[in-house]
Amino acid sequence: MPEPAPDVAELLALDRRHVWHPYGPMPGRQDPLVVGSASGVRLRLADGSGELVDGMSSWWSAIHGYNHPVLNEAARGQLERMSHVMFGGLTHEPAVRLAKLLVDMSPEGLEHVFLADSGSVSVEVAVKMCLQYWRSLGRPEKHRLLTWRGGYHGDTWQPMSVCDPEGGMHELWSGVLPRQVFADAPPAEYDEEYADRLRSLVERHAGELAAVVVEPVVQGAGGMRFHSPAYLRVLREACDAHGVLLVFDEIATGFGRTGALFAAEHAAVTPDVMCVGKALTGGYLTMAATLCTSRVAEGISRGEVPVLAHGPTFMGNPLAAAVACASVGLLLGQDWLGEVKRVEAGLREGLASAAGLPGVRDVRVLGAIGVVQLDHPVDMRAATEAAVREGVWLRPFRDLVYTMPPYVADDADVARIARAVCAAAREG
Numbered sequence: 001m002p003e004p005a006p007d008v009a010e011l012l013a014l015d016r017r018h019v020w021h022p023y024g025p026m027p028g029r030q031d032p033l034v035v036g037s038a039s040g041v042r043l044r045l046a047d048g049s050g051e052l053v054d055g056m057s058s059w060w061s062a063i064h065g066y067n068h069p070v071l072n073e074a075a076r077g078q079l080e081r082m083s084h085v086m087f088g089g090l091t092h093e094p095a096v097r098l099a100k101l102l103v104d105m106s107p108e109g110l111e112h113v114f115l116a117d118s119g120s121v122s123v124e125v126a127v128k129m130c131l132q133y134w135r136s137l138g139r140p141e142k143h144r145l146l147t148w149r150g151g152y153h154g155d156t157w158q159p160m161s162v163c164d165p166e167g168g169m170h171e172l173w174s175g176v177l178p179r180q181v182f183a184d185a186p187p188a189e190y191d192e193e194y195a196d197r198l199r200s201l202v203e204r205h206a207g208e209l210a211a212v213v214v215e216p217v218v219q220g221a222g223g224m225r226f227h228s229p230a231y232l233r234v235l236r237e238a239c240d241a242h243g244v245l246l247v248f249d250e251i252a253t254g255f256g257r258t259g260a261l262f263a264a265e266h267a268a269v270t271p272d273v274m275c276v277g278k279a280l281t282g283g284y285l286t287m288a289a290t291l292c293t294s295r296v297a298e299g300i301s302r303g304e305v306p307v308l309a310h311g312p313t314f315m316g317n318p319l320a321a322a323v324a325c326a327s328v329g330l331l332l333g334q335d336w337l338g339e340v341k342r343v344e345a346g347l348r349e350g351l352a353s354a355a356g357l358p359g360v361r362d363v364r365v366l367g368a369i370g371v372v373q374l375d376h377p378v379d380m381r382a383a384t385e386a387a388v389r390e391g392v393w394l395r396p397f398r399d400l401v402y403t404m405p406p407y408v409a410d411d412a413d414v415a416r417i418a419r420a421v422c423a424a425a426r427e428g
Ligand code: PMP
Pocket: 118, 119, 120, 121, 123, 152, 153, 154, 155, 215, 220, 221, 249, 250, 251, 252, 277, 278
């Protein structure tokens, strides 16, 4: 028997009355679309009006598409065995196997894995690791962070403090968040003068810095900007020279999105701490991870408090870990680079015409990421509606219309997504 169709009008009325959405206005101002189901790269609307190709991969996570038989089977199989168990004093196969997979695929030297329950929490944990490392070594004054302007690292307290303080999403909190050290956002191309300024800033503040925290190669939600990987080497050298830890937030860039498994590989650099999330479970369940080197783990364990004091209730959730193992297995078991390059070529071709549109400042593509930057703030409603008319789901913001499609989007899907980005840029 087919499921009875939901009463979409009733759902919307209840949603309007009771539900907060991410960065949404007070409930009641804007109607979302109601999604009934999803498979492959398509979201099926609950009101029966049709399907949308997902140009967002559910905020860059659903790299294998929806309702994937392998991921479904991993979830189902684990559900039969154990959906959750506390992680304090207990362990289980999905978490252990996932940790091993992550260590094996990550830049050489990252050995220890903390399983967090969201990207923001994995950044919180990364910061705590770094602060605790210096505290353990008798250097509690090293508790500040250096980051680039234009970054985004999550919505909880420490991550907000390393997001862009001016004009960014968390400007509201600038007076009360921990005060961090900011360098200008890195230019797209390598610039020796900028690199020198970066080196000097690390040196000048080294006495109070626990870590440098950055998004490698792509600054995502802070502006969808790309920069030369050479800056990562500059940071690695400066951090080594002046005794500062280096944290890469690979939550958006990890698992192939930029055309390398991790963006750090573009520069052949290993950070001391690395955060991953989003695509870790193929977008199925909420799980992220913070990896660190033995140096960091051993430093912490030498301290007066020799434990990392963080242990969320749902840490190491077996369902999420089992699906993450399956998702990573799917990725590594295929020619993932070939797929990402294919999407990249499709986006380059499809977005080329956007460069000539009035109001377009820049068009850029890297891996499975395509961005059209406007010279004015986007009219979000008009841009979204234009994309929906093309049969595509996009979520433009600020002056940006962009896509991060699932890697399984075929050539026709990618062309359609690119057409929708152009339409949204034209009408937004
Ligand atoms: N860091 C980066 C680079 C991100 O892109 C995001 C999410 N957009 C986060 C951290 C926060 O992750 P989450 O939304 O899972 O908390």
